[in-house]
Amino acid sequence: xxxxxxxxxxxxxxxxxxxxxxxxxxxxxxxxxxxxxxxxxxxxxxxxxxxxxxxxxxxxxxxxxxxxxxxxxxxxxxxxxxxxxxxxxxxxxxxxxxxxxxxxxxxxxxxxxxxxxxxxxxxxxxxxxxxxxxxxxxxxxxxxxxxxxxxxxxxxxxxxxxxxxxxxxxxxxxxxxxxxxxxxxxxxxxxxxxxxxxxxxxxxxxxxxxxxxxxxxxxxxxxxxxxxxxxxxxxxxxxxxxxxxxxxxxxxxxxxxxxxxxxxxxxxxxxxxx
DNA sequence: GATGCCCACCATGGTCCGGT
DNA sequence: ACCGGACCATGGTGGGCATC
Numbered sequence: 001x002x003x004x005x006x007x008x009x010x011x012x013x014x015x016x017x018x019x020x021x022x023x024x025x026x027x028x029x030x031x032x033x034x035x036x037x038x039x040x041x042x043x044x045x046x047x048x049x050x051x052x053x054x055x056x057x058x059x060x061x062x063x064x065x066x067x068x069x070x071x072x073x074x075x076x077x078x079x080x081x082x083x084x085x086x087x088x089x090x091x092x093x094x095x096x097x098x099x100x101x102x103x104x105x106x107x108x109x110x111x112x113x114x115x116x117x118x119x120x121x122x123x124x125x126x127x128x129x130x131x132x133x134x135x136x137x138x139x140x141x142x143x144x145x146x147x148x149x150x151x152x153x154x155x156x157x158x159x160x161x162x163x164x165x166x167x168x169x170x171x172x173x174x175x176x177x178x179x180x181x182x183x184x185x186x187x188x189x190x191x192x193x194x195x196x197x198x199x200x201x202x203x204x205x206x207x208x209x210x211x212x213x214x215x216x217x218x219x220x221x222x223x224x225x226x227x228x229x230x231x232x233x234x235x236x237x238x239x240x241x242x243x244x245x246x247x248x249x250x251x252x253x254x255x256x257x258x259x260x261x262x263x264x265x266x267x268x269x270x271x272x273x274x
Numbered sequence: 275g276a277t278g279c280c281c282a283c284c285a286t287g288g289t290c291c292g293g294t
Numbered sequence: 295a296c297c298g299g300a301c302c303a304t305g306g307t308g309g310g311c312a313t314c
Contacts, residue, residue: 034286062287
């Protein structure tokens with residue numbers, strides 16, 4: 001079997017950037033069948049010039065998470081503070097996810113949400129996140145519910161769940177990684193049918209989140225179009241310059257050819273009889 | 275036809291291992 | 295440290311079947 005080529009830093013950075021987007025995270029959390037999500041990630045990678053199959057993206061993310069958990073476990077055991085290259089970037093996502101695990105509300109995940117609301121005590125160390133890979137900071141000037149994740153690709157402002165503090169600002173105590181903690185997986189979970197109030201609250205939260213999500217998506221789309229337009233514009237300018245240069249060259253060439261032809265014609269013109 | 279149960283299949287995530 | 299491959303446990307999915 002042919003060994004797949006290793007991941008370069010920029011490639012990994014791009015993958016983490018895409019994977020860490022709120023929309024992607026929400027899709028990953030809301031469903032067990034993640035193939036379509038990873039197809040989208042793979043597609044985005046391809047658009048950015050990296051050819052990685054959905055499965056390779058999935059495996060890579062899996063490995064990154066594994067390394068993150070391992071090192072965290074190691075640090076906890078030994079009281080050290082070792083970090084992998086991508087620790088902070090992963091911590092920003094995994095730490096955040098741990099805080100609102102199951103809170104990414106969709107209609108399909110309402111039962112899992114309910115569980116998390118009923119027994120929500122699993123929070124994880126937010127971790128510091130001063131990193132050159134993905135910088136996460138809080139726009140606390142006017143909206144504390146938003147975290148700005150500056151990805152190397154495009155700056156995207158992602159919403160946090162209501163009431164959540166940022167990973168950087170949270171004073172949540174460190175929690176060990178979740179080794180084989182059963183993930184709250186949608187459909188198998190049943191029961192909890194009596195908690196109407198909780199459900200109502202959840203759906204209200206879902207609506208609110210959906211509104212925010214649409215705003216973010218619109219923002220992202222506008223930014224993407226803007227970048228595309230800029231690219232097209234600069235490409236157009238370059239093309240026009242090229243055409244202009246070519247035209248000048250052709251004109252010069254024709255002029256030279258014309259002169260050459262006239263000189264040759266005058267040299268070979270029949271001598272008038274004496 | 276609708277519903278519920280059972281079961282095989284398979285996708286997924288976690289873990290381990292060996293190679294670079 | 296980072297990588298890919300293999301294995302395993304879990305649980306979602308879909309089809310078949312029985313019952314109403």
